[in-house]
Amino acid sequence: MDISVATELLLQYKYALLVPLAVIEGPILSMICGFFVSTGALILLPTFLALAVGDLMGDALWYWLGRTYGHSFITRFGTYVSITETNVATVERIFQRYHTSILLFSKLTMGLGFPGATLFTAGMTRIPFGKFMALNTAGQIIWTSGLLAVGYYLGDLYTSLDHVFGLVSTAAIMIIVVIALFGFGRFVRSRITQKVS
Numbered sequence: 001m002d003i004s005v006a007t008e009l010l011l012q013y014k015y016a017l018l019v020p021l022a023v024i025e026g027p028i029l030s031m032i033c034g035f036f037v038s039t040g041a042l043i044l045l046p047t048f049l050a051l052a053v054g055d056l057m058g059d060a061l062w063y064w065l066g067r068t069y070g071h072s073f074i075t076r077f078g079t080y081v082s083i084t085e086t087n088v089a090t091v092e093r094i095f096q097r098y099h100t101s102i103l104l105f106s107k108l109t110m111g112l113g114f115p116g117a118t119l120f121t122a123g124m125t126r127i128p129f130g131k132f133m134a135l136n137t138a139g140q141i142i143w144t145s146g147l148l149a150v151g152y153y154l155g156d157l158y159t160s161l162d163h164v165f166g167l168v169s170t171a172a173i174m175i176i177v178v179i180a181l182f183g184f185g186r187f188v189r190s191r192i193t194q195k196v197s
Contacts, residue, residue, distance in 0.1 A: 014042060015050045022054025023061070030144055034151020044148070052137075052144045059107075059119050059136050066123025073120075087117035088124065095125050103132060107139025 030051050036042040122132050
């Protein structure tokens with residue numbers, strides 16, 4: 001979907017549209033929404049709630065797929081959604097040692113480099129759903145707040161600078177933040193993987 005079309009839809013339907021969009025793409029959407037909060041186009045609390053609910057719904061969907069279909073899902077569809085037997089085996093080893101903390105921490109590091117596999121494996125290993133959602137919700141509060149804050153700050157930067165320069169700076173910083181979060185997740189994943197190997 002073209003970014004200009006997505007932006008127009010977001011501003012027209014606002015919070016009702018945020019929930020399903022957050023299921024599909026939470027992090028970048030959260031930063032864009034932070035930008036719109038800074039301009040007054042969105043209100044902070046309903047924006048935060050819609051983003052958090054949508055992202056948690058997506059997490060619950062991955063959990064359900066893992067719990068219900070497990071290895072048969074990986075065999076048939078895993079390559080299409082970047083969930084491989086290798087990733088799941090790695091996450092299962094991590095779960096054996098860091099069962100509780102991994103769910104909270106993986107939310108804050110974009111799934112330690114394999115977000116779908118982490119949530120999917122939580123379902124496969126039968127982590128109680130209540131515990132799964134409680135830990136995920138705690139991580140979600142921090143995650144969504146942080147991304148909204150980044151977008152809000154970038155919105156202030158954008159409005160205080162020349163229009164073209166502000167747009168380029170805002171886009172560049174958003175890309176850098178996403179790359180940094182992904183890189184940090186991969187770093188943490190490699191450290192944890194070394195410990196459990």
